[in-house]
Amino acid sequence: MISKIVGNITPSATCELEGIIGSMKKDGIDVVALNIGEPDFKTPEAICTACKKALDERKTTYVATAGVPELRQAICHKLLCDNGLSYTTDQICVSTGAKQALFNAVMAVTNPGDEVIIPTPGWVSYVEMVKLVGGIPVCVPCRSDFQLDIEAIIAAVTDKTAAIIINSPNNPTGAVYGLESLKRVAELAVEKDLYVIADDIYEKLIYGEKQHYSIAAISPEIYERTIVINGMSKAYRMTGWRIGYSASPKSIAAGINGMQGHMTSNSTTFVQWSAIEALRNGEAEVKQMVEEFSKRRDYAYERILQLPHVQCTKPDGAFYLLPDLSWYYGKKVGDKVIRDSFDLSEYLLSEYHVAVIPGDAFMAPGTIRIAYTNSMAEIGRGIDRIATALAALSD
Ligand SMILES: Cc1ncc(COP(=O)(O)O)c(C=O)c1O
Missing domain, CATH: 3.40.640.10 (Type I PLP-dependent aspartate aminotransferase-like (Major domain))
Incomplete structure (x- = not known):
């Protein structure tokens, strides 16, 4: 029998979603990833070189x-x-x-x-x-x-x-x-x-x-x-x-x-x-990355604000937006009712192939988390898909 403490744990929503997206991509599905909690920039060269040097010196x-x-x-x-x-x-x-x-x-x-x-x-x-x-x-x-x-x-x-x-x-x-x-x-x-x-x-x-x-x-x-x-x-x-x-x-x-x-x-x-x-x-490479994230934040925020019935507070840091989409709860896709952020995120991923994290995972039930850790073009494509998906919901 598994212990009470471990039995009581909710697995990480962010880690679990990675697995699902991975298998969708393997099946050839073009998923736009707005879920990722890590920079899309590569580790700087000098950091990799320091690692190789440490290995050569058998710092192992x-x-x-x-x-x-x-x-x-x-x-x-x-x-x-x-x-x-x-x-x-x-x-x-x-x-x-x-x-x-x-x-x-x-x-x-x-x-x-x-x-x-x-x-x-x-x-x-x-x-x-x-x-x-x-x-x-x-x-x-x-x-x-x-x-x-x-x-x-x-x-x-x-x-x-x-x-x-x-x-x-x-x-x-x-x-x-x-x-x-x-x-x-x-x-x-x-x-x-x-x-x-x-x-x-x-x-x-x-x-x-x-x-x-x-x-x-x-x-x-x-x-x-x-x-x-x-x-x-x-x-x-x-x-x-x-x-x-x-x-x-x-x-x-x-x-x-x-x-x-x-x-x-x-x-x-x-x-x-x-x-x-x-x-x-x-530090120089951190600064460059921050400049790029700053542009993406502005772009993603402006685009999100244009979505009907969506509220969003402008973030000052990290690389996430947390728009409130709760106006859409209770709407339907076919016979299925979108009840919460899990349903909404699942709908966005399965029908429109855009990955976000349900706000419920962060104790923010009315929201979804959008990460701008992707190129400007991908952020644009992802938000286009969200717009189409929201417009397709009916009463
Ligand atoms: C708020 C916060 N703290 C800590 C971590 C963990 O960072 P690390 O990858 O260094 O374990 C994360 C990673 O997503 C995070 O978002």
Whole structure:
């Protein structure tokens, strides 16, 4: 019999959809992919060269669980220069993707029965991670502009609350949280003795005037209560390389390190050398990519706004749009009623061959998530298909 904890897990909607699209493509179906949560740009050449060099030098052995000192040093340097955060290498743990770093963080601060606050819409895995460690996810809806609803967060805190997960820029909304609301979360965490898990993975993907603030930098008190999560996947186009990291107060870092030592040990040694190259010399290519995403964001947003009865908040970061299509719920295709975002996404994929993620997967039931991680032409083709599909629905 499978354990209760594992039996209670909902598989990742984003990962599952990949399998379905893969087999449609294999059958020769021309699917427009607006579902993909990774940049369509290739990993920069210098990062690949650093990996080949590390392999030639046979950097292929076990190393310290928390990562090679050179990488942890480069991470400390990045956190100081980009975020104004001062860490020593014993506060850093390099993990197999930001996903593992996040899981480690949740595990490190949650006892069975503890509550963890998750602002929603939110990334698919937070709720499941909390459930996996025996905690209780407490979802707190954001405001209609997708900014944090601080009053609702305050109201959700109980004597069982252990932590709050903050993700800015946000997946799936693209919202970037302002300094004022982060200060209020920080005050709350200090007052109520909570941890903050700050998922900064989309930090560099911001368009326009907004700025990323690291909550840990707000005060020495919140620094002591924050686990900063970041990684190489989104900014340096290294999704498949699986490198992420956490930076935390020393006692938490020691706990995370001890735990990871029993789970995966160090993340892949020669890949760590590529991450060093990315952190030291990768900024120019990040900037180029951000310029392109900025154009695509504007284009996709303008096109989505033209769809009848569709509302959309303009995102400031990440690479997603989260339009509200709930006006179409209750409409029909033949005899079948479109009841929710699962039905709508399934209809778009099966009948019009355009892949999006149902908003329900992110606790945003009226919406679908559209990723602009595809060429301008493909984004245009995908939105054309969505327009045709919506127009074909009847009362
Ligand atoms: C908000 C958020 N956090 C973390 C991750 C995981 O990143 P990684 O690929 O480094 O594990 C993702 C990936 O989609 C994400 O969207």
